[in-house]
Amino acid sequence: MELKTRFNAFGKKVYIINIKKKIHINSFIAWQSELCNSIQNNFEDIIEDVVFSLSEITLFFKEIPNDNDKKQIILWLRNFSVKKQNIKRNLWEIPVCFDPIYSQDILNYFENNSIAYKTYILNFLKCTFQVHHYGFLPGFFYSTGLPTKLNLPRKATPLKLIEPGTLAIGESYVGIYPQKSPGGWHRIGKTYYSFFNRLNDPPCFALPGDKIKFSSINLDEYQKQNDKIQYSKKLPNSTSFEIIC
Amino acid sequence: MIKFSIPKNYQIQHHLKSSVKIIDPGFYTSIQDNGRYGYRRVGFPVSGPMDKFSFTTANKLVGNFNNEPALESTFKGPKLLFSGPSWVAVSGAIIPVHKNDRIIELNKPFFCDLGDILELGSVKKGVRSYISFGGGIFQNKVFGSYSQYYPITKNATIIKGENISLKGSTSLLKHKKFHFKINNLRFDQKLEVFEGPYWKCLDNELKKIILNIEFKIGSNDRMAYRLTGSLPKNKISSPSAPVLPGTVQLTPNGDLIIVMRDGQVTGGYPRILQLTEKSQSHLSQFMTGKSINFKIIENDISH
Numbered sequence: 001m002e003l004k005t006r007f008n009a010f011g012k013k014v015y016i017i018n019i020k021k022k023i024h025i026n027s028f029i030a031w032q033s034e035l036c037n038s039i040q041n042n043f044e045d046i047i048e049d050v051v052f053s054l055s056e057i058t059l060f061f062k063e064i065p066n067d068n069d070k071k072q073i074i075l076w077l078r079n080f081s082v083k084k085q086n087i088k089r090n091l092w093e094i095p096v097c098f099d100p101i102y103s104q105d106i107l108n109y110f111e112n113n114s115i116a117y118k119t120y121i122l123n124f125l126k127c128t129f130q131v132h133h134y135g136f137l138p139g140f141f142y143s144t145g146l147p148t149k150l151n152l153p154r155k156a157t158p159l160k161l162i163e164p165g166t167l168a169i170g171e172s173y174v175g176i177y178p179q180k181s182p183g184g185w186h187r188i189g190k191t192y193y194s195f196f197n198r199l200n201d202p203p204c205f206a207l208p209g210d211k212i213k214f215s216s217i218n219l220d221e222y223q224k225q226n227d228k229i230q231y232s233k234k235l236p237n238s239t240s241f242e243i244i245c
Numbered sequence: 246m247i248k249f250s251i252p253k254n255y256q257i258q259h260h261l262k263s264s265v266k267i268i269d270p271g272f273y274t275s276i277q278d279n280g281r282y283g284y285r286r287v288g289f290p291v292s293g294p295m296d297k298f299s300f301t302t303a304n305k306l307v308g309n310f311n312n313e314p315a316l317e318s319t320f321k322g323p324k325l326l327f328s329g330p331s332w333v334a335v336s337g338a339i340i341p342v343h344k345n346d347r348i349i350e351l352n353k354p355f356f357c358d359l360g361d362i363l364e365l366g367s368v369k370k371g372v373r374s375y376i377s378f379g380g381g382i383f384q385n386k387v388f389g390s391y392s393q394y395y396p397i398t399k400n401a402t403i404i405k406g407e408n409i410s411l412k413g414s415t416s417l418l419k420h421k422k423f424h425f426k427i428n429n430l431r432f433d434q435k436l437e438v439f440e441g442p443y444w445k446c447l448d449n450e451l452k453k454i455i456l457n458i459e460f461k462i463g464s465n466d467r468m469a470y471r472l473t474g475s476l477p478k479n480k481i482s483s484p485s486a487p488v489l490p491g492t493v494q495l496t497p498n499g500d501l502i503i504v505m506r507d508g509q510v511t512g513g514y515p516r517i518l519q520l521t522e523k524s525q526s527h528l529s530q531f532m533t534g535k536s537i538n539f540k541i542i543e544n545d546i547s548h
Contacts, residue, residue, distance in 0.1 A: 011439055011519040014489060036286060048282040049291075051487040053511055058487040060285070134288035135485060135511025138397055141288075142485055142511070154513060156497055170513065173485065179396050184513075196288075198387070198397055204287045 007070050013061045015070070021081060027245040029132055029144075030087045030209025032057070035080060042076060052208075053133050054144070085245055090238040091128075091211040094176075096167050096189040097222035105168075105186040109152060121216075123150055124188065129174050129212040139178035139196025139204045143212060146172050158184035165190050165226075167214070189214075192226040193236050205235050209243065262383070263329025263413035267403050271323040271365065275402045275467075276382055276409070277506075278314040281390035285510045291490065292392035293506050295467060295529035296373050297522060299337035302427055303377035306334035306354045313381020313412070314391035316403065318374045322365020323403065325376075327357045331411050332379030338371025338430070338530060352427050354379075371430055371530040380412030394507055434459070434537045436524040441493060443483060443515035451476070455517070459536040460501060467507040470528060472537070473500050481515050488512040491520035493539075503528065 007015040019035075021028060036050040036057065046069050049060035059073070098121050100107055110116040129145035136142075152169045159182060162168070166177045168185035177183060178196035196204055206212070217225075277300065280293030294300035294317055304312050316323065322340055334354045335342050342349040343364045349355055357363060365374060384391055387398050395401035403409065444452070460472035476499035488494065492504045494514035503520065504512065518539060520528065531537065 008442060009439070010442055010516075011489065011491065011521075016442060016487075033286075040283065049285045051285045051510060053486045054484050056486060060282075060489070133511070134286055135487070136288060136509040138284075138288045138290075154497075171482070196396065202287070203388075203397075 007059075010058070012064050015059050015061070015065070016056045017059065017077075018056055019077070019081075021245075023245045025144075026130060026209075027087075027243045029130060030089055030207075030243050031085060031245050033133075033208035034085060034087055035077075038080060039073070039076075043073065051133070051135070053135070053142075085243075087209065087243040087245070088240055089207060089209045089211070089243060090240050091213065092206060093237045094191050094193060094212055094214050095217045095221075095225070095236075096191045096214045097217050097219055098189040099219045099222070101219070102166070102190040103188045106152075106188050109186055120150065121188070123147075125214060125216060129214075131206045131208050131210045131212065132173075133208055134204065136175075137178055137181055137196075140175055141195070141204075141206055141208075142173045142175055144172065144174075146174055148172070152186045154184045155186070158182050162187065163190070164194070165192060167191060190222065192222060192229045193234075197233060200233055211241075263327065263331050263411045264408050265325040265327055265331075265363075265378075265411065267323060267405055267407045267409065268326055268362070269324040270403045270405055270407075271318045272321040273319040273402055274316055274323045275393040276314050276384070276391055277317045277393070278391040279312050280506070281388055281392055281394070281397070284388055285487075288510055289388065289397060290394060290468075290507045290510060292390065292394045292467075294373075294375065295506050296337055296375070296526040298428070298526040299373070299430070299530075300375045300377075302352065303334050303336035303375035304381075306336065306352065307332040307377045307379040308354075309377060309379070309381055313377070314384070315375050315377040315382065318365060318376070319372060321367045322374050322376070324362065324364040327361045327363070328359060328408075329411070329413055330356070330358045331413050333357050333363065334377050335365065335374055336377075336427075337374040338368040340368045340371075340374050341366035370432065372532050373529055378411045378413075383410040383412045430530055431527055432530070434535070435540050436528060436537050437521045437542050438493065438518040438524065438539050439521065440541060441516040441518045442486075443481075443495075443517050446481075446515070447517060451479075456539055456541065459538050462531055462533055462535045462537065463500075465505075465531075465533060467505055469505055469508050470503040470531075471500060472503065476500070483513070483515040485511045485513045486516065488516060489519075491522070491525045492516050493518035493520065505529065 032052050039050050048062045051058045107117050129143040131141045132144045134141050151172050154170050162177050162183040164179050166187050167189040168187045170185035277294045280291040332354050336352050458474045460474040463471040478499050488504045490506050494502045494512050495517050496514050
């Protein structure tokens with residue numbers, strides 16, 4: 001593992017560290033998420049939150065940390081990195097309706113060229129995605145796995161309102177809006193599964209490192225299932241797999 | 246055998262249950278405590294008071310030295326009916342406060358009892374007011390916090406007709422002798438900031454402009470404050486990365502977005518500056534149209 005021992009200050013109680021481990025990126029995500037859980041459990045007296053993204057781990061300290069606190073964490077990180085980990089994760093199958101009413105943004109992006117639009121959706125359906133990290137809203141995950149040629153830029157001006165269940169693309173990320181919210185990503189489809197339910201424990205079923213495959217359903221099927229499932233606790237179909245790293 | 250002793254006033258504090266009924270919730274009033282921590286990894290915003298300094302003042306005034314949950318109102322405050330005794334204090338924005346027909350001074354504890362009606366009017370200056378209760382609000386925590394945020398809690402705000410239980414500690418005796426200074430709200434336009442992670446990647450010309458021009462506050466709420474200035478458009482892109490309350494992000498249009506308490510935990514725009522805690526409180530009392538500028542203060546030396 002490559003570990004930058006430098007803590008980059010971000011305000012006074014927040015520090016950014018960069019961590020690299022020589023394993024495949026797909027395993028790295030699950031590994032990094034286990035690492036964050038572990039940091040939080042082991043340092044709960046001094047750390048109130050740990051967040052990670054593609055490029056960094058951010059530590060939120062309860063109070064301004066002293067040198068000793070930082071040293072202790074770096075030592076602990078080194079030990080964690082050499083231990084072998086067996087991590088269980090799931091592959092989720094998510095049905096999505098790609099009808100033009102839900103994928104208007106893609107059609108607009110290709111200036112109503114229906115061939116380019118259809119090709120884009122077909123290529124999108126071939127991908128398997130991986131949940132990377134949560135952010136933006138409760139239950140909103142950023143997933144990776146979109147080939148570079150399918151990347152779409154963020155909109156210059158975000159939309160004021162996006163409906164829950166909307167599947168959208170922002171640069172190389174794919175995500176599903178868990179609640180009504182403003183958003184600057186391109187909408188490609190809609191699912192009836194809810195990725196955040198405050199009455200479930202845990203409230204979000206998809207873990208960083210989980211894989212996601214989308215399947216296409218038509219508008220009729222979407223509406224039929226939407227009435228049935230939207231407010232239930234039902235989870236999508238899944239198969240489990242193990243990551244050793 | 247483990248021995249422990251119960252503090253003498255324990256029984257008293259917990260038998261004096263009291264509550265308030267919401268006759269009118271005001272424009273946007275929510276219950277806030279210090280915030281919801283430990284759940285940023287599933288995308289939960291930290292929530293908590295927008296103006297932490299006024300929130301802390303209101304709590305101290307009624308003897309809550311550990312920041313108990315209080316009400317945060319925006320523009321127009323709520324109207325409450327007491328069904329039991331409680332010490333109360335109002336801090337934050339400059340706003341008329343009445344108990345029944347009597348005028349109540351801000352930043353001074355007062356006593357309310359069964360049948361009393363507390364009414365906050367509309368702000369004269371500032372945006373947010375804090376109403377604290379001796380002992381705090383008594384409710385179930387949701388994911389470790391009392392702070393209201395939909396969909397983590399059932400509602401985003403308090404609602405008309407709702408009854409809110411109070412812990413109802415009626416004793417202020419211990420704290421009467423305790424003096425602390427209350428700073429008046431500041432309304433000058435300078436916000437103190439630290440350099441953000443992306444600051445050093447900006448070119449010097451742009452840095453200079455950012456620190457020398459005025460920005461006007463546009464739309465704003467508990468999630469974020471949007472500022473417009475005369476910054477040029479840019480093509481800077483940065484990967485989605487963690488943001489926190491007070492993070493200033495630069496959008497491709499040249500506008501700034503400052504993340505606030507209910508704001509997202511990651512953001513896709515470059516994080517150029519970070520407001521100090523004091524400046525976050527300061528900003529949260531400003532409304533649309535107000536001009537501000539930034540002043541960089543020395544960052545913590547990193548190791």
